[in-house]
Amino acid sequence: MLSFQERILQKEDSLTASELKIIDQLKKHDKPFLLSMNELSLLSNVSEPSIIRLYRKLGYTSYQELKVTLAQELANQHSNLAANETAILEDDLADTVFTKIGDQFSAAMLMTKEKIKVEEMEKAVKLIAEAGRIFFFGQGLSGTIAEDGAHKFMRIGGTVLAEKDPHYQAIYASQMTENDVVIAISHSGETVNIIEVVHMAKSSGATVIMITSNENTTLAKMADILLLTQAQETATRSDAMTSRLVQLAFLDTLYTRVVAVGGETIKKAVNKSRLAVTKMKK
Known part of the structure; x- marks a missing residue:
């Protein structure tokens, strides 16, 4: 399945100025998956129909599907970053190992929270x-x-x-x-x-x-x-x-x-x- 960024690159030549504003806001926001369509519309200074046209152009069936995809991709990015930052090295002393294990646990809790039903x-x-x-x-x-x-x-x-x-x-x-x-x-x-x-x-x-x-x-x-x-x-x-x-x-x-x-x-x-x-x- 194509990522959000890959879909944007595919449609790059056909994106309008309004759609680019929406994409810019989604990329800048810390938690874009929490934005309602109305909130995104106000932040981007575009109409809600423009948002609908964008998610359809990118191949999403609904705004909800777009938000879920963004949430999953951000969670994956977070876990990969956390894994790199908390990898335990052979020359790490005990205090560093202790800290990194704590960071790994925190990352695992966040990853699990994303999956909780x-x-x-x-x-x-x-x-x-x-x-x-x-x-x-x-x-x-x-x-x-x-x-x-x-x-x-x-x-x-x-x-x-x-x-x-x-x-x-x-x-x-x-x-x-x-x-x-x-x-x-x-x-x-x-x-x-x-x-x-x-x-x-x-x-x-x-x-x-x-x-x-x-x-x-x-x-x-x-x-x-x-x-x-x-x-x-x-x-x-x-x-x-x-x-x-x-x-x-x-x-x-x-x-x-x-x-x-x-x-x-x-x-x-x-x-x-x-x-x-x-x-x-x-």
Whole structure:
């Protein structure tokens, strides 16, 4: 698909003075994808029909399509720039490495934010709040993330379990019902054992919320609700290092929203959990 700039170059000879004004404003604005057609019209000092003629000339079916394209291209430019600026070098000292890892995490959070589908997140929140039992499945590093998720959600009461062993996962999955929710975590989206237990869980009637990094994977396609993380891979480390932080942020977000919308029962359970932990401290 041609970029915004490539489309402009293709039509360069046929662009009018008004259309060039519009293009100039879109290029100058920090966030052109947030401009309404009326705002762009006022900034460019042209009529709204001129904007319509421009986006059609450039091959867009609507003004909304033009804005979405600009947002995606700017996000890609940002991620590429961030990757170059935060690449960790062999002679970087510990303080520099620490700073760059923080920058990489910030970039990954911004990239993930661009991909978030609020409707899916809120749907996941409702399902978790109403679930009979909640199971967190993951293996390897993702299993550790699953354990962290269960540690958060057990505070809301009810049955909350985390499991890393595929045999235990299979046993749990085989005995699930439509009242159960599985939160499966796999960075690659192709972990063979997780694919198998997710299939079992769905066959048993459970709902599967999948946290992964690629929508074109086996697990992503099996999900009832798909939550995607985004991270830029670098030469010195796997992007899974940053993705795990984004996965934790996803789980924190879900937990915070579940407590917010879960009603008095969940709020009371959270307070009881806090008091119980407080008693263990001096």
